Amino acid sequence: MANMVIDKIAALVTAAFGLVAALAWNTAIQQVFKNFFGENSSVAAMLTYAIIVTIIAVLATIWIGKVAQKSEK
Numbered sequence: 001m002a003n004m005v006i007d008k009i010a011a012l013v014t015a016a017f018g019l020v021a022a023l024a025w026n027t028a029i030q031q032v033f034k035n036f037f038g039e040n041s042s043v044a045a046m047l048t049y050a051i052i053v054t055i056i057a058v059l060a061t062i063w064i065g066k067v068a069q070k071s072e073k
Contacts, residue, residue, distance in 0.1 A: 029053060 030049070037045040 026053075 033045065033049050
C-alpha cells in the first residue's frame with residue numbers, strides 16, 4: 001500500500017514539474033511572438049502561434065516515442 005502511495009506521489013510531482021516547465025515555455029514562446037508580431041497580436045497571429053506550438057508538440061512527442069522505443073531494445 002505504501003509503495004502505491006509513493007508511486008502516485010512521484011507521478012503527481014513529476015507531472016507538476018512538467019506543467020511548470022510547459023507554462024514557462026509557453027510564456028517564453030508568447031514573448032517571442034509578441035516581439036515578432038507586436039504587442040497588439042491579432043487573432044491570426046494567435047492562431048499561428050497555436051498551430052506552430054501544436055506542430056512542435058506533435059513532432060517532439062513522435063521523437064520522444066522513438067527514443068523510448070530504442071531504449072527498450
